[in-house]
Amino acid sequence: MGQLFASQVHHALVKQLGSDPRATIYIGDKRVGDFMKKKVFEPGRTYDWKGLTRFATGDDLSPQAFAMDFQGK
Numbered sequence: 001m002g003q004l005f006a007s008q009v010h011h012a013l014v015k016q017l018g019s020d021p022r023a024t025i026y027i028g029d030k031r032v033g034d035f036m037k038k039k040v041f042e043p044g045r046t047y048d049w050k051g052l053t054r055f056a057t058g059d060d061l062s063p064q065a066f067a068m069d070f071q072g073k
Helices: 002-017 030-041 049-057 064-068
Strands: none
Touching: 002 030, 002 049, 002 064, 030 049
16 A cells, blocks of 8 residues: 555645656755645644545555556656
8 A cells, every 4th residue: 555655645746746757856956945835744644544535646556656656658
């Protein structure tokens, strides 16, 4: 489930940054830290894991983003 969450957060972040999921580099990009603070860390325990996933990514946890990581397109 952790890998599903990580993939889903990655795709939500990439969508916000407007970049390619396969070519995004997080190093040195302040927007990445801002996203993680606001969407993942600041909520703390105000959400259960399902709620945090929805809050951080806009969607319920699913394997869709994880599967996209393995597509050759």
